[in-house]
Amino acid sequence: MEITVGMRGEASAMVSRETTAAAAGSGSLLVYGTPYMIALMEQAACAALAPCLDEAQSSVGTHLNVSHESATPVGMAVRAEAEVTAVDGRRITFRVTACDEKGLIGQGEHERCLIRAESFLARTYDKL
Numbered sequence: 001m002e003i004t005v006g007m008r009g010e011a012s013a014m015v016s017r018e019t020t021a022a023a024a025g026s027g028s029l030l031v032y033g034t035p036y037m038i039a040l041m042e043q044a045a046c047a048a049l050a051p052c053l054d055e056a057q058s059s060v061g062t063h064l065n066v067s068h069e070s071a072t073p074v075g076m077a078v079r080a081e082a083e084v085t086a087v088d089g090r091r092i093t094f095r096v097t098a099c100d101e102k103g104l105i106g107q108g109e110h111e112r113c114l115i116r117a118e119s120f121l122a123r124t125y126d127k128l
Contacts, residue, residue: 007084058117
């Protein structure tokens with residue numbers, strides 16, 4: 001299956017004490033942490049690509065430009081969506097959004113690169 005503009009993926013989670021800014025060390029408050037929101041956006045992008053990848057392929061995040069616009073309390077559900085906006089060879093660009101039960105909490109752009117997992121890991125572990 002070919003990756004095309006318009007493909008979508010989504011991911012969801014419940015905000016818990018373990019996914020707060022305080023838990024991530026990115027702040028001191030018990031609200032949904034930006035690192036976790038970003039991870040959820042990346043999960044949504046991966047979900048969009050999953051049907052197109054063979055078992056030897058994967059993707060890695062290479063760029064993020066997102067805003068976290070509204071705080072979400074512990075106990076509330078959050079959902080991220082990713083839509084492919086451009087395909088340039090192995091580089092895939094997404095529009096990403098995240099919402100809680102009351103509306104938009106974050107948005108931006110995310111880029112992933114398609115890789116061959118085995119060779120990528122070999123090059124990475126050669127650093128050791």
